[in-house]
Amino acid sequence: MKMATYLNYPGTCAEAFRFYEKLLGGKIGMIMTHGEAPDQSRVAPELKNAVLHASITIAGSVLMGADIPGAQPIRSAYISLSVDSDSEAERIYAALSDGGEIFMQMQDTFFASRFAQLRDKFGTSWMILHEKPMGPPKP
Numbered sequence: 001m002k003m004a005t006y007l008n009y010p011g012t013c014a015e016a017f018r019f020y021e022k023l024l025g026g027k028i029g030m031i032m033t034h035g036e037a038p039d040q041s042r043v044a045p046e047l048k049n050a051v052l053h054a055s056i057t058i059a060g061s062v063l064m065g066a067d068i069p070g071a072q073p074i075r076s077a078y079i080s081l082s083v084d085s086d087s088e089a090e091r092i093y094a095a096l097s098d099g100g101e102i103f104m105q106m107q108d109t110f111f112a113s114r115f116a117q118l119r120d121k122f123g124t125s126w127m128i129l130h131e132k133p134m135g136p137p138k139p
Helices: 013-024 086-097
Strands: 005-009 027-033 051-058 061-067 079-082 101-107 112-119 125-131
Touching: 005 013, 013 027, 013 051, 013 061, 013 086, 086 101, 086 112, 086 125
Parallel strands: 005 061, 079 125
Antiparallel strands: 027 051, 051 061, 101 112, 112 125
C-alpha cells in the first residue's frame, strides 16, 4: 500500500509543481494536460492546456495534482516540511510566503527553533519546521 496527497489547483498546477521542484529539490514524475490525453473526444477546448494529472516526489513523498475548475485553496490541512537547519527553514519560508498568506510567522517555539504556517500563492498550505532536539521527559 502507498499513500499520497492529491492537490487541486484552479489552473496553476504545472506552475506550482515546477516551482516546488526548484525550491524543494523535487523531481516531477509527469505532467499531462487534457490535450495530451488519449481520448480527445470528450475534452472541452478550454481544458486542453489544463493539467489532467501531475506527480512530483519531494523528500521521498509523492504529491499529485490536477487543474480543477473552481478549485479552492487548502483550508484545514497542511503539508509539513521538516528541514535540517534554521537557514533552510528561512529560505523555504521566504519563497513559499512570497505572494501568499502567512498564518504564523517564522519563529522559535518550544518544539522547533524555526516554525511557520502559511498558504502559498498557489493555495497550498504549508508548515515549515526545524525541530529542536527533544530529550527524555524530566522526572
